[in-house]
Amino acid sequence: MNNSVCSLCPRNCNIDRSISTGVCGSSEKIRIARADLHFFEEPCISGKNGSGAVFFSGCSMHCVYCQNDEISHGKSGTDISVKRLTEIFFDLKEKGAHNINLVTGDHFIPEIVDAVKNARDRGLDIPFIFNCSGYEKPDTLKLLQGLIDIYLPDMKYAESTLAEKFSNAPDYPEVSKNAIAEMVRQQPVVKFDSDGMIKSGVIVRNLLLPGHVMNSKMVLRYLYETYGDTIYMSIMSQYTPMKAFPDALKELNRKVKKSEYERLTNYAIDLGITNAYIQDMSASGKDYIPEFNLR
Numbered sequence: 001m002n003n004s005v006c007s008l009c010p011r012n013c014n015i016d017r018s019i020s021t022g023v024c025g026s027s028e029k030i031r032i033a034r035a036d037l038h039f040f041e042e043p044c045i046s047g048k049n050g051s052g053a054v055f056f057s058g059c060s061m062h063c064v065y066c067q068n069d070e071i072s073h074g075k076s077g078t079d080i081s082v083k084r085l086t087e088i089f090f091d092l093k094e095k096g097a098h099n100i101n102l103v104t105g106d107h108f109i110p111e112i113v114d115a116v117k118n119a120r121d122r123g124l125d126i127p128f129i130f131n132c133s134g135y136e137k138p139d140t141l142k143l144l145q146g147l148i149d150i151y152l153p154d155m156k157y158a159e160s161t162l163a164e165k166f167s168n169a170p171d172y173p174e175v176s177k178n179a180i181a182e183m184v185r186q187q188p189v190v191k192f193d194s195d196g197m198i199k200s201g202v203i204v205r206n207l208l209l210p211g212h213v214m215n216s217k218m219v220l221r222y223l224y225e226t227y228g229d230t231i232y233m234s235i236m237s238q239y240t241p242m243k244a245f246p247d248a249l250k251e252l253n254r255k256v257k258k259s260e261y262e263r264l265t266n267y268a269i270d271l272g273i274t275n276a277y278i279q280d281m282s283a284s285g286k287d288y289i290p291e292f293n294l295r
Contacts, residue, residue, distance in 0.1 A: 008140050009060040009106055010175050024107040025073045026058035033057050033070075033077040035088045037095055042234055042277045044198040045099065045129065045152070052097025052126075054088060056105040061133045063156070063167045065209070065252050068104070069242060085115040089124055098197050099127040099150070106136055109143055116147045127199055130183075134176035134204075135169060141182045151183035151202045158218035165249075166209075177222070180204060190232055190275070203277075205234040211251035213260050217267050224271050233276040235268060237261045238283040256281075 006017050013022030021027055037050030045051050055068070057077030066072050080088075089100050100119075105112050116128055127149035134153040155176050157163040163172035183202050190201030206219045216235075223233060237256050245252045258281050265278055 006107070008109060008137070010135060010137055010169075010171060011060050023062070024058040024060045025075065026107045029079040030082070030085060030108050030111050031057040031077040031079050032085075032088075035092065037092070037097055038101065041101065041152075042198075042203060044192060044196055045101065045150075045203075047098045047195070047197050049096040049098055051099055051101040051129070052089070052092030052095070053101040053103055053131075054085070054092075054105070055103045056108055058107055059104050059133070060106060061135055061167050061169065064245070064249060065166065065239070065242065067240060067242060072104075082111050082114045082118070085111070086118040086122070089115065089119045090122070093124060093126055097126065099129050100124075101129045101131055101152075103131045104133065105130070106132055106140070109140055113143050113147060120147070134179055135167075135172055136175070136179040138178050138182040141179060141186070145186055149187065149200045150198055151180075151187055152205065153180055153183060153202070154205045154207065155180065155219050155223065156207065157215060158222060159215045162209075162212060162215050177226075180223075184227060184231060188230060190230070201231065203232040203234055205236055207236045207239055208256050208261060208264055209239055209252070210254050210256050210260065213263050216264050220264070220268050220273065221271060224268075224273050229275050231275070233268075233273060235265060235276055235278050236283075237279045237281055 005014055006022055007014055011023040015022045017028040032054055034055040038053035039046045039050045041051050055071060057071045059072040062072060070076055092100060102112060128147060129150040129152050130144060130148045131152040134155050157172050160170045160173050164170040187201050191199045193199050204223055206216050208216045239256050241253055261281065268276060
């Protein structure tokens with residue numbers, strides 16, 4: 001498994017990334033769009049000082065409603081080496097980052113492995129977070145064994161029809177279940193330090209989409225019935241329309257209603273979920289989306 005003939009993700013493009021690009025839009029070179037302190041993650045991740053977020057360019061999902069569409073096609077950003085990525089980790093720690101937050105780096109996992117190993121060998125002692133879509137192969141995730149402290153995946157869809165409609169990935173529900181199972185196998189226990197910052201474990205996010213409360217209910221039910229209190233969940237209200245959608249996707253032209261989010265959080269309470277983060281309705285909006293200005 002390598003980037004030259006790439007089958008890192010479930011899209012299985014099997015193309016030579018030294019001469020072409022697949023669904024993720026990425027070549028064989030690491031490309032990032034931003035590396036800076038980030039304050040809009042869960043409280044146990046951002047803390048007071050911020051999370052050291054490295055936003056990688058490109059993505060294998062291409063959800064029609066993507067909040068980071070500016071970089072998800074792999075065109076925006078700057079190319080860097082493994083050595084420079086390692087240096088960035090130390091730069092972020094020096095700025096006070098509680099952790100290193102690798103955002104949508106699935107298509108660069110072999111290079112991330114090398115950079116994290118280099119950083120650990122040089123004494124970097126803050127947690128590494130793998131922040132991802134949930135659309136990953138277990139065999140690819142196994143490359144990260146022993147290197148990633150915290151997994152922060154999405155579980156976007158329990159309904160394959162919705163996954164196909166919004167992400168052209170009808171296999172997403174099954175793929176994400178297998179991916180999260182591998183993440184939990186690697187980091188089965190959620191641990192916090194004395195300041196409430198997460199040190200290890202899995203937090204699974206679900207973004208409630210307008211008009212699709214049932215899909216999110218199905219996600220929460222699956223996660224709780226499968227993992228109980230061994231994982232944390234993040235139930236998100238922050239959906240923000242980034243563009244005007246055609247009639248076939250018209251439900252995406254609005255934010256989530258307070259009544260929809262309350263139905264979902266009440267359902268979570270009724271299920272017995274206690275290890276979860278919820279959001280205020282004011283969390284939606286473009287002010288919470290970082291600028292991808294190569295900072």
